[in-house]
Amino acid sequence: MKITKNLNGYHSESPLSLSIGIFDGVHIGHQSIIKKLNTIAAKKNLQSAILTFWPHPRTVFNPNDDLKFLNTIEEKTYLLEKNGIQHLFLKEFDEEFRNLTGEEFVKQILVEKLNVKHLIIGHDHTFGKNRSGDFNLLQKMSSEFGFEVEQVEAVDFQSRHISSTQIRNALTEGNVKEANEMLGYVYSVSGEVIHGKKIGRTIGYPTANIAVNSMKLLPKKGAYIVDVFVNSQHFKGMLSIGTNPTVDGNSLSVEVYILDFNEDIYGKEISVNFREFLHDEIKFESLEKLIERLDEDQRITENFQF
Missing domain, CATH: 3.40.50.620 (HUPs)
Known part of the structure; x- marks a missing residue:
């Protein structure tokens, strides 16, 4: 072209x-x-x-x-x-x-x-x-x-x-399946993996923080099942969009926990495809409650059929 x-x-x-x-x-x-x-x-x-x-x-x-x-x-x-x-x-x-x-x-x-x-x-x-x-x-x-x-x-x-506005509305409501049907493909975001607060690694769920283009629409705050593409490989992942309220976060971040993956990818470009909305952003009363929910999200993600 x-x-x-x-x-x-x-x-x-x-x-x-x-x-x-x-x-x-x-x-x-x-x-x-x-x-x-x-x-x-x-x-x-x-x-x-x-x-x-x-x-x-x-x-x-x-x-x-x-x-x-x-x-x-x-x-x-x-x-x-x-x-x-x-x-x-x-x-x-x-x-x-x-x-x-x-x-x-x-x-x-x-x-x-x-x-x-x-x-x-x-x-x-x-x-x-x-x-x-x-x-x-x-x-x-x-x-x-x-x-x-x-x-x-x-x-x-x-x-x-079908319009771009309808699709934006679906995404901001967390209706990624509906948005994907109107798009005719799976909605994605990509960006460089940057350093975050590294709290996830202390609770057994190390995440990759993605620096997403500021002009790009992010779906509704919450947790999602995603495809992750990194180093020309494909993995399942659990992605969070939010401010990490359980640990008193105050800035919006996009973080993905990549299943069956343990590599240093800081500075590398990764892409994620939104497959399913798991739940809204939640402020848990303790890290223990957060871990319980992450365990449940992982079980659902592992059983999800792409």
């Missing part, structure tokens, strides 16, 4: 089958658009492409909005490439760009720079200053500039349209 970050002076030599959007999560709704993009590209001898924006427009319009994302930019890039996209345009959502009208966006970006011949947009997609661009505008301009446009309907899950 070819990645282009600067559109200044750019012109695509290849005619494109393109879709526009944030694509946070690259969920099954996004995947249906991508599948159609790739099918049309193959049929019409075009290249499949995505135009997306970084940072998220909401952070530009509402800089105080503490929006967290389902994907880091690296994860999104990986998922788009995995789904067969040939070109990724990462456009900075700057002041100049946000002031383009819908008509200017179509002419200057889609036609002159990206050489779009087939455009697919989501059911509720708008663009341009004051949301002046929509499907109706694209239909009017398509014949003038020689491209085709189609709008796809949302994919439903449990009688609701």
